Amino acid sequence: MRATSRHTRPFSAIALLAVGAIALTGCVQSERGTDAGDGDGPDGTFVFAASGDPVSLDPAFASDGESFRVARQMFEGLVGVEAGSADPAPLLAESWEQSEDGLSYTFQLQEGVTFHDGTPFDGEAVCANFDRWYNFEGLAQSPGLAYYYGSLFRGYAGDDDALYESCEATAETEAVITLTTPFAGFIASLSLPAFSMQSPTALAEYGADEVGGTDEAPVLSEYATAYPTGTGPYVFESWDVGSQLELSANPDYWGEAGDVTDIIFRVIDDPNARRQALEAGSIDGYDLVAPADTVALEDAGFQIVPRDPFTILYLGFNQAIPELADVRVRQAISQAIDKEQLIAQTLPEGTQLATQFIPPVVAGYNEDVTTYDYDPEAARALLADAGYPDGFSLDFNYPTNISRPYMPTPEQVFTNLSSQLAEIGITVNPQPNEWGEYLNRVQNTEDHGIHLLGWTGDYNDTDNFVGVFFGAEKPEFGFDNPELFAALDEARGVADLEEQLPLYESINEQIAEFIPAVPLAHPAPSLAFGERVESYPVSPVNDEVFNLIELAD
Amino acid sequence: MLRLIGKRVALLVPTLFGLSLLLFLWVRSLPGGPATALLGERATPERVAEVNAAYGFDRPILEQYVTYIGRLVSGDFGVSIQTGRPVLEEFANRFPATIELTIVALIVAIGIGIPLGYLSAKYYGKAPDHIAVVVSLLGVTIPVFFLAFILKYVFAVELGWFPPDGRQDPRIDATDVTGFAVLDGLLTGEFDASGDALMHLVLPGIALGTIPLAIIARITRASVLEVTGADYVRTARAKGLSGGLIRDRFVLRNALLPVVTTIGLQLGLLISGAVLTETVFAFAGIGNFLADAIFRRDFPVLQGFILFIAILYALINLIVDISYSIIDPRVRVQ
Numbered sequence A: 001m002r003a004t005s006r007h008t009r010p011f012s013a014i015a016l017l018a019v020g021a022i023a024l025t026g027c028v029q030s031e032r033g034t035d036a037g038d039g040d041g042p043d044g045t046f047v048f049a050a051s052g053d054p055v056s057l058d059p060a061f062a063s064d065g066e067s068f069r070v071a072r073q074m075f076e077g078l079v080g081v082e083a084g085s086a087d088p089a090p091l092l093a094e095s096w097e098q099s100e101d102g103l104s105y106t107f108q109l110q111e112g113v114t115f116h117d118g119t120p121f122d123g124e125a126v127c128a129n130f131d132r133w134y135n136f137e138g139l140a141q142s143p144g145l146a147y148y149y150g151s152l153f154r155g156y157a158g159d160d161d162a163l164y165e166s167c168e169a170t171a172e173t174e175a176v177i178t179l180t181t182p183f184a185g186f187i188a189s190l191s192l193p194a195f196s197m198q199s200p201t202a203l204a205e206y207g208a209d210e211v212g213g214t215d216e217a218p219v220l221s222e223y224a225t226a227y228p229t230g231t232g233p234y235v236f237e238s239w240d241v242g243s244q245l246e247l248s249a250n251p252d253y254w255g256e257a258g259d260v261t262d263i264i265f266r267v268i269d270d271p272n273a274r275r276q277a278l279e280a281g282s283i284d285g286y287d288l289v290a291p292a293d294t295v296a297l298e299d300a301g302f303q304i305v306p307r308d309p310f311t312i313l314y315l316g317f318n319q320a321i322p323e324l325a326d327v328r329v330r331q332a333i334s335q336a337i338d339k340e341q342l343i344a345q346t347l348p349e350g351t352q353l354a355t356q357f358i359p360p361v362v363a364g365y366n367e368d369v370t371t372y373d374y375d376p377e378a379a380r381a382l383l384a385d386a387g388y389p390d391g392f393s394l395d396f397n398y399p400t401n402i403s404r405p406y407m408p409t410p411e412q413v414f415t416n417l418s419s420q421l422a423e424i425g426i427t428v429n430p431q432p433n434e435w436g437e438y439l440n441r442v443q444n445t446e447d448h449g450i451h452l453l454g455w456t457g458d459y460n461d462t463d464n465f466v467g468v469f470f471g472a473e474k475p476e477f478g479f480d481n482p483e484l485f486a487a488l489d490e491a492r493g494v495a496d497l498e499e500q501l502p503l504y505e506s507i508n509e510q511i512a513e514f515i516p517a518v519p520l521a522h523p524a525p526s527l528a529f530g531e532r533v534e535s536y537p538v539s540p541v542n543d544e545v546f547n548l549i550e551l552a553d
Numbered sequence B: 001m002l003r004l005i006g007k008r009v010a011l012l013v014p015t016l017f018g019l020s021l022l023l024f025l026w027v028r029s030l031p032g033g034p035a036t037a038l039l040g041e042r043a044t045p046e047r048v049a050e051v052n053a054a055y056g057f058d059r060p061i062l063e064q065y066v067t068y069i070g071r072l073v074s075g076d077f078g079v080s081i082q083t084g085r086p087v088l089e090e091f092a093n094r095f096p097a098t099i100e101l102t103i104v105a106l107i108v109a110i111g112i113g114i115p116l117g118y119l120s121a122k123y124y125g126k127a128p129d130h131i132a133v134v135v136s137l138l139g140v141t142i143p144v145f146f147l148a149f150i151l152k153y154v155f156a157v158e159l160g161w162f163p164p165d166g167r168q169d170p171r172i173d174a175t176d177v178t179g180f181a182v183l184d185g186l187l188t189g190e191f192d193a194s195g196d197a198l199m200h201l202v203l204p205g206i207a208l209g210t211i212p213l214a215i216i217a218r219i220t221r222a223s224v225l226e227v228t229g230a231d232y233v234r235t236a237r238a239k240g241l242s243g244g245l246i247r248d249r250f251v252l253r254n255a256l257l258p259v260v261t262t263i264g265l266q267l268g269l270l271i272s273g274a275v276l277t278e279t280v281f282a283f284a285g286i287g288n289f290l291a292d293a294i295f296r297r298d299f300p301v302l303q304g305f306i307l308f309i310a311i312l313y314a315l316i317n318l319i320v321d322i323s324y325s326i327i328d329p330r331v332r333v334q
Helices: A009-035 A065-074 A123-134 A147-152 A200-205 A222-226 A271-280 A291-299 A327-336 A339-346 A376-385 A410-422 A435-444 A463-470 A482-493 A497-514 B002-029 B034-042 B045-055 B061-073 B087-122 B127-141 B144-158 B181-188 B191-228 B231-238 B243-280 B286-296 B299-327 B329-333
Strands: A045-050 A079-081 A088-090 A093-098 A104-109 A164-171 A174-179 A212-214 A217-219 A234-240 A244-249 A262-267 A303-306 A311-316 A393-400 A427-434 A450-456 A517-522 A526-529 A533-535
Touching: A045 A065, A045 A271, A065 A234, A065 A244, A065 A262, A088 A093, A104 A123, A123 A164, A123 A174, A123 A200, A200 A222, A222 A234, A271 A291, A271 A526, A271 B144, A271 B243, A291 A303, A291 A526, A327 A376, A327 A410, A339 A410, A339 A517, A393 A410, A393 A435, A410 A427, A410 A450, A427 A435, A435 B034, A435 B045, A435 B286, A450 A463, A450 B034, A463 A482, A463 A497, A482 A497, B002 B061, B002 B299, B034 B045, B034 B286, B087 B127, B087 B181, B087 B191, B087 B243, B087 B286, B087 B299, B127 B191, B144 B191, B144 B243, B181 B191, B191 B243, B231 B243, B243 B286, B243 B299, B286 B299
Parallel strands: A045 A262, A393 A427, A393 A450
Antiparallel strands: A079 A088, A093 A104, A104 A174, A164 A174, A212 A217, A234 A244, A244 A262, A303 A526, A311 A450, A311 A517
């Protein structure tokens, strides 16, 4: 009974520690009860769960969705996107005019706009940005960094094919941009955050183009990590890498100020964790809700906001596989697939059935394209005709443990399609791979059969879909079709959108007859929000700026 | 003693050198390199080649290794491909979070594990023993990932007692001094920030601490049982020493020896367990970052982080050996 304090040290110290920890959390708990919640007046802080950190705060050096989401709050381009659509609309440029020869564009700029650092936005600033992109050197040109400028403007100063020729500030609110060859997608492409207008002063001051480090590993500039300076409704506050990024309302914004006064992007990379964070009230919303979660969240009183699909999910054929080189086999597989059933069972609400490789809102969509409706009888006949009356077996590659906007649950799509193919006698050998390995195998090697892949459009441009998929010979599809390649090349070079339309309509028919892949669906990605979010400016191309969010008081 | 330490440190060098080579080859054998991960759906063979050339991944592997070692020796761990920041800086940013989490997990594991094991031994064969055995068995068998998920669902989502994720409430504007959120709040007087950070540590700490807790409890139980039956304890008892004195001086002190070894080993495991726990709780520590780096094939980060953890592991082992000699005088004599 008698415990001498001298000798009880190790035991009691441990016990004390444990008790202390429990007591501390206990008193914190009671404290939390009083100050959590938004009791004190309307709370303009909007917390959004991002799936990862932005790669770079300088949108010219980014191409990923998380970087662009953040960039859209801080930056604006000459061209924006019409609300709820994918069509280009005036933003920092009030209007523009294309020259007769289709090579020059004269932009009339908004008056009285300044960058966050006070630098005026004018013709000079526009030219400074274009000249900056054109003159990227060394590592900055790597597709890992200036991906969009490199691929859309086809090269930099000194490259023969480079599209950009010059920019001239003809007046304070006027800039003329001249290209070397016609580019019909020019205006639409400028709506990409990669072509946002950035303050020339800040770019220079914080060495934005100094992509330093060793040649093996570029180090982002000071600008891209801490000093992004645009004209947008929010200004950069802080970035705690791996954890959160904060923006606050720009008091001098030329446009409309909104209900949201502060934005916090919290990094929560696990999809389940994002859902739970919303349920627990630690965030206001998140993107890419898993189809399986939508009903449960809606029942619990959360709002699900679907986007109009700007996506395509396809089942690709590798024509290096002898059986798949036969168009009859490709057609048979097309006819073996019941897309409606696939969509109902594995894809989110709002998903549209695909007949071609562009969603209906994109220019060049062909209403009368040849389709292969579900008909297993006809499919079996075609297979017999092609010399496979008893079917055959085929590798089916699909990625695991990944969720893309166009493919929330690849495993489910795989299972569904496999059983459909079995009905016409095609036995699939499942080839699951983890995402990185999967992409490498499907895109860079011949070692794959049929496979699942897709795309989320960047901006309203047909070439951004069909040109990307079928514009050149690729190991992914393993075919050489010079006629198709030439048609796509020709359409890309036409400067006038009206003239492009019939070309793309015919290309879509050409593709439908050649069947390089089966267009399955245009899945609709959705967002989820808590109760206090009254409306969210949903956009098919993710052009969602948070000053347009309406919050309940 | 110093010689012992010196010898152990010297032995570290070849170990780490071999490890660096293995690591280097391992990350490069991961299918689909960083370029594919970086470019995603846009990874055409040409673009992949361009990115590889830009980062030097197209050079002969031996050349890459020599460059890597050269830089490593001068303390340069390289730059993360994904974030464009030096690996060491990334590490320094995230390490405090993981240390905090590990400390809480250790407090849970030791604070409950040792008393549990001791009680179990004391009431050997009786009800408390059975309960403790079942608890520790459960603790070992539940996967960290699953436990984390359940804890979070029950205590954060359903009951709302604890925050579901992160290190701190995003709305709290805490001053960053050392990177240790709890400590920072105490230093700057922002006690609510400290408390909030602590609240964020409870669930992940319990999730991460449960397996070591169970293991420590079992080892303590076995060890106490063994020592209690030892001759010198019987002798002490025969001499009429008080129960408390026997427990503290003879039983616990001797029984703790294997427990300390176990704790040391668990510390290493805690860091790997942190990968899963941090992912579930979106906790911005090194575990979460490492998981992401594997997914994105961020070679420099993988190499740097794992090497760093290996060094840490070796150091922990060294500390365990030293603490041995403090607890057990016999070791000192050697």
